[in-house]
Amino acid sequence: MAETGRLTAPSVPLLGPVTLLRVAIIAAVLAIWEAVAFSGLLFRDVVPSLTVIARALVALLADPAYYWNLGVTAGEIGVAMLIGGLAGLGVGILLGANPLLARAYEAYLYYLGPTPKIIFFPVMIMWFGVGPPSKIAMGVISCFFPVALSAAAGMRAIDQVLIRVGRSFRLSASQMVTKIYLPAMRLPILNGVRLGLGVAIIGTLLAETKLSNKGIGFLIINAYSTFNMPRMYALLIVLFVLSIGVNALVGKLGGAQAGR
């Protein structure tokens, strides 16, 4: 997912030109969609009508199996974030605190970070099997890099005065981490977690679409395999709303922390 910096949303009056334009764009897109659905320009059912998608969305949200699969995916992502996030944090603090280690190893993280992680999936299947552990592993290797790089950058940005204060109080290494480093670098860590969460969601879900029998990724690829397009659209809508919502929530948390 793109790191695009924080956009300051313009203050939009309730019925100002911006709101009206937004409504107009949404209305136009929906109207075009509906027109295409009824025109027969594309294969039948590739673009189902909005009412059909809405019905599929309602059916999906009323389906207990959906929540069970959502729970599976959320659990995999949660465990992946825990393992990958903590590992990334540890490595980031180590690299940020030691310039020699940073110069020796950070380039590897920097250049390995943007490689397509899904190519490791066959290896993860061999190592961890076809069940949830291989999906968790995909989430772990996806989120490790952004968290580690953010933590290392955050560590280097800590005010040296704070570090000297900690040393003058003769804090132990663990006390330095919990009392000085972590509180001082909470913003870059939150930013790293936000980026890490985004790629962990992608890594886990892509792995589910490739080989799985449970989870949201499995539901999506299953809807594709059975050509149940309304259900696939419904799943993608829910997934996008959830992903953007969670991302915004972590971003807001970062914003609230920054405001303190």
Next chain:
Amino acid sequence: MTRAQRLVPLALGLGTLIVLIALMEALIRAGAINKFIVPTPLEIAGAFGRVIVEEDIPHRFLVTAREALWAAALLVVFGIGIGVLLYRVQLLRDATETWVAALASAPTVLMYPLFLVIFGRSEKTIIMMGFVAGVPAVILKTIEGLSGTRRVLINVGRSFNLTELQLFWKILFPAALATIFVGLRLGMIFALINIVGVEFLINFGGLGQLINDLAERYDLAGTYAAICFVILVSVVFFFLTDRLERWLRPAA
């Protein structure tokens, strides 16, 4: 920075890598790691030549490169085009910029089954997935670059009575070029990740398909060699674009 200060970290990094590889070799040979799950590094190195010749890596590389080039062309045309449009029309920008940012954080790669239905199992699907992943970054960075043009430069242009088109090509675009390139680099990184990823997922195309093929044949050493090759290609690509970006930055 002295020569020693540069060489010591480099030696430490490479040394650690070599030690890790040697350790893996020893552990696998000793039976501590199952050789049917992880082949020895020597086997992987030996598989490189075989994979390059038998699996026709140069051709597969060109297929992936062609898809990446098409995606790059679309990113340049539509990404920069939409970015310029949003910069020029403030109302449209106010209405849609947050949507573009939201799209940037959305897991668009998961739409690949939808693209499969629309474009079929073809290069078009892969190219479009690359394009969709990269376009928000290009749009946002284009807007950022154009908006960041120093007021004095624009005023100089206006004092010379430049037309809007001349002002764009002579002042705004050159001033924003470095930032636009950052966007293109970011966009291409996302596009390349998606291109190789979707090739792997739909078992079609170049390097991504190769990994899937080899894994399905349970050619362990070949699979690991192909993964190493893709990593190498990615690292070289990111390194070169990174250098290009650094070279371009002071010029702007």
